[in-house]
Amino acid sequence: MKSSTECSRPHLAALMIVMSLLSACATVGSERMTGVCPPVAEYDAGFQTRAAEEVKALPEGSAIVEMLSDYAVMREQARGCAI
Template sequence: MPFNVKCWTRLRSGLVIVTLFLSGCAGVDSDAPPGVCPPEVQYSRAEQVRVADEMAALPEGALIVEWLTDYAVLRDQVRACRRVSPSP
């Protein structure tokens, strides 16, 4: 057994302990305090029509369509948040 095996074992144990402490902090959601909703961006009717036309012109299977669908879900969540806890 090489003479430095104990050194590596201590280092590995220390890294595990540090990782556990740091991951404990990551469990806290720091985006916004409870009851505070993010702002909802408002788009004009003309902008909405333009986006719909641009989306219709996209090739079949375009990735941006999936992303915009995800964005629509987020907007729905913001609206739901506003209904539950109106901002001051």
């Protein structure tokens, strides 16, 4: 049986990733900026297929799946920004 320290490592790693991503927004004011849209990376079909297979291999309830869902929302928002 794993110790509680070993079990919490993935959660701590995910927390650190999320915190580092969110810290970039901490200094931005609440006013909506216009004309500045982040670039959206394009992935070819082969790469997307590979990523889908890797996601399928993740355990049920994986935090990575939730983070990828958030990333998908951010990509859609960035695409909408350019319109």
